[in-house]
Amino acid sequence: MDVDRVRSHFAFPDLGRVATNNAATSQPPRELLRLLESLTEDYDNVHRGQSSASRRTSERFESAYDTFAQWLNAPSRRSIATYRNTTEAINAVMYMLLTQFRDGDNVVTTMMEHNSNFVPWYGMCHEILPAFGRRVECRVARFDHATGALDLEHLAELVDERTKLVCVTGASNFLGTKPPLRTIRAIADRSGYVRDDGRTGSLLLVDAAQLVPSSFVDVQQLDVDFLAFSCHKMLAPFGVGVLYAKEQLLAAGRPFLYGGDMVAEGGVSVDRVDYNDLPWKYAAGTPNILGVIASARALRLVVDLVSPEGAPRWFDDDRPLPRSVVAQAMHRVGGHTRSLTELAMQEAMTIDGLRWYGPALGTPRAPLLAFTVDGVDPIRLAEGLNLEGVEARAGCHCATLAHRDLGLNPPATCRLSFALYTSADDVALAMDAVRRVVRDLRPLAPRATGAGGWTSGGRS
Numbered sequence: 484m485d486v487d488r489v490r491s492h493f494a495f496p497d498l499g500r501v502a503t504n505n506a507a508t509s510q511p512p513r514e515l516l517r518l519l520e521s522l523t524e525d526y527d528n529v530h531r532g533q534s535s536a537s538r539r540t541s542e543r544f545e546s547a548y549d550t551f552a553q554w555l556n557a558p559s560r561r562s563i564a565t566y567r568n569t570t571e572a573i574n575a576v577m578y579m580l581l582t583q584f585r586d587g588d589n590v591v592t593t594m595m596e597h598n599s600n601f602v603p604w605y606g607m608c609h610e611i612l613p614a615f616g617r618r619v620e621c622r623v624a625r626f627d628h629a630t631g632a633l634d635l636e637h638l639a640e641l642v643d644e645r646t647k648l649v650c651v652t653g654a655s656n657f658l659g660t661k662p663p664l665r666t667i668r669a670i671a672d673r674s675g676y677v678r679d680d681g682r683t684g685s686l687l688l689v690d691a692a693q694l695v696p697s698s699f700v701d702v703q704q705l706d707v708d709f710l711a712f713s714c715h716k717m718l719a720p721f722g723v724g725v726l727y728a729k730e731q732l733l734a735a736g737r738p739f740l741y742g743g744d745m746v747a748e749g750g751v752s753v754d755r756v757d758y759n760d761l762p763w764k765y766a767a768g769t770p771n772i773l774g775v776i777a778s779a780r781a782l783r784l785v786v787d788l789v790s791p792e793g794a795p796r797w798f799d800d801d802r803p804l805p806r807s808v809v810a811q812a813m814h815r816v817g818g819h820t821r822s823l824t825e826l827a828m829q830e831a832m833t834i835d836g837l838r839w840y841g842p843a844l845g846t847p848r849a850p851l852l853a854f855t856v857d858g859v860d861p862i863r864l865a866e867g868l869n870l871e872g873v874e875a876r877a878g879c880h881c882a883t884l885a886h887r888d889l890g891l892n893p894p895a896t897c898r899l900s901f902a903l904y905t906s907a908d909d910v911a912l913a914m915d916a917v918r919r920v921v922r923d924l925r926p927l928a929p930r931a932t933g934a935g936g937w938t939s940g941g942r943s
């Protein structure tokens with residue numbers, strides 16, 4: 484991968500930014516900013532006008548759904564719904580399934596989830612369903628504090644014949660752990676839960692917010708029922724999350740939002756409403772039209788950015804993206820970001836007092852590294868890095884359960900995270916800055932307390 488060429492498509496390198504907070508949000512390439520401007524020539528709503536502008540915008544919007552489906556190797560756009568972000572997509576699944584839970588059912592999730600894949604299930608089990616007199620339990624599987632691995636035995640113990648749904652991250656945004664999704668699929672399949680259609684097995688939802696940006700994800704191969712990711716972590720502007728769901732689930736499910744465009748043309752009377760065909764049954768109200776179009780183009784651009792000179796280009800086109808093209812591009816991205824992460828880990832091992840969390844060097848992980856330094860407040864560390872021009876994030880990264888479970892006090896770590904445009908120089912600069920900031924802060928800061936009970940993949 485020619486990283487210098489990739490970087491030339493972005494503004495941040497010329498601004499001297501060491502953009503190493505990509506797990507929060509990625510940087511936008513210039514092509515997308517130009518695309519947004521050019522889309523204003525046909526600026527109009529979708530499915531709501533006979534003008535050529537509206538027709539063209541509708542075509543682009545619909546074709547974006549095809550690109551999302553092709554990116555995930557979903558059978559068709561009928562399996563795709565768009566929302567504001569991963570959080571809203573997971574909430575949409577919660578509302579879709581809400582009325583299907585039976586008294587005594589349970590949901591199994593994990594201690595390493597982002598709050599957006601725990602709090603909706605907490606809210607459903609502790610607030611919404613009890614208000615309707617229905618008891619549904621929310622069970623949480625442990626992870627191994629030393630390796631960051633999900634405790635699959637514990638997960639398998641929690642999943643039983645009353646488990647309607649298993650919700651798991653595809654890659655933790657704090658530990659970096661990538662739970663084995665095929666094994667989890669098998670655990671869910673064996674649960675014995677009897678579905679409404681008589682088949683047995685629990686549904687599986689994957690939070691892929693940190694998986695999609697650096698991996699090839701094939702929803703049919705993984706056989707997931709639901710999978711969500713945010714396009715703003717994948718070069719796109721803010722405001723679009725993609726939900727994949729098996730078509731029969733979307734066909735049978737209740738939409739999260741009711742209103743215009745999600746109904747069949749003329750299909751509304753006082754006593755009866757007929758819904759639109761998939762996927763538009765899940766597109767109530769005017770959607771984020773430009774965002775959706777730009778997000779699909781962002782995915783296409785990823786392929787162009789990481790492919791060798793002379794390879795076919797996909798950005799400016801609506802041609803179907805073959806699975807092999809997406810796979811090859813994402814394997815390139817995965818290989819590049821993996822080597823950056825390993826570089827960061829090797830450097831981290833040489834910094835006195837630094838402990839990282841999650842898998843050891845050599846074990847697959849998302850391209851991020853969260854760490855603490857004995858005696859240094861992570862927030863002060865990130866602020867110090869900012870003064871050195873290095874963008875980091877300190878806090879609990881919305882992975883509050885895992886920080887508390889590890890006994891971290893304060894419940895915070897400092898995190899560096901990498902993207903396809905991150906260079907080895909960025910990583911070296913960032914880790915040099917960590918070394919300097921730690922040297923400056925360490926003698927001054929009070930020692931952190933309460934961090935017992937955990938070990939890390941790193942040296943302390």
Ligand code: PMP
Nearest residue numbers: 568569570597599656692693713
């Ligand atoms: N899940 C994971 C693993 C994440 O990293 C994030 C973003 N930090 C989310 C969910 C939520 O994404 P969004 O804020 O775009 O809804």
